[in-house]
Amino acid sequence: MASTRSAHRDGAAGDPSDPGGPPDEVRTVSEAVRAAERHLRAWLTISRSAARELHGVDTAPEAAAWGATAHRGLRALAAYARARREEGFAGGFWAWCAQGGSAAVCWPASEKKLAMRESRTVMGCAKYRRTRVFDVDPRVEPSGRIVMQAHLKISEGGGDLAPRIYFHDDTGGATGKVHVGFVGPHHLVPNTRA
Incomplete structure (x- = not known):
């Protein structure tokens, strides 16, 4: 059986000649986070407090x-950061996704799978805004906390348990990375539809 790993150099899908590359498959969101922490740290930083209430x-x-x-989403964020740093891609994550990402991995640029900002209603409500303040590298924000609006929607269905991944794009900043501040169930980042 042929390997599903890509020979593309983005490191986000793995290089078949690199036995330490990211796994082809994971069984849970927790495994996806651990794989990203281990294999994608050159382009992706996941805060220690990011993974929350993942047992359910x-x-x-x-x-x-x-x-x-x-797993695919975290690999796409890393591949995007690599494209910004090593290939000179000048756009944001949405534009990178809309152009098809890398040969190895991409993420759908659609409202059902990706939000680059929250609604005015959500951001205008202190209760909802507070749930989107996450830990970040102090080189991004000296306080070590920042409001993150951009997020991957891991599932369209699944209700309150459906996972979300909130991130901050610092690919043009001091770290040159994407920072993940939250990975967990939707009910921890409620909105007006909840």
Whole structure:
């Protein structure tokens, strides 16, 4: 059986000649986070407090699908950061996705899968805004905390348990990386539809 790893150099999908590259598959969102922490740290920083309340997510009937999708999303964020740093891509994550990402991995540029900002209603409500303040590298924000609006929607269905990945794009900043501040169930980052 042929390997599903890509020979593309983005490191986000792995290089078949690199036995230490990211795994082809994961079974849960927690595994996706651990794989990203281990293999994608050149382009992606996941805060220590990012993974929250994943037990329910990891034991849900949708766990394997959510894990695979989260893995793909984290790899896409890393591949985007690499494209910004090493290939000179000048646009943002949405534009990179809309252009098809890398040969190895991409993420859908659609409202059902990606939000680059929250609604005015969400951001105008202190209760909702507070739930989107996450830890970040102090080189990005000296206080070590920042409001993150951009997020990957791991599942369209799944209700309050459906995972979200909130991130901050510092690819043009001091770190040159994408920073993940939250990986967890939607109910921890509620909105006006909840």
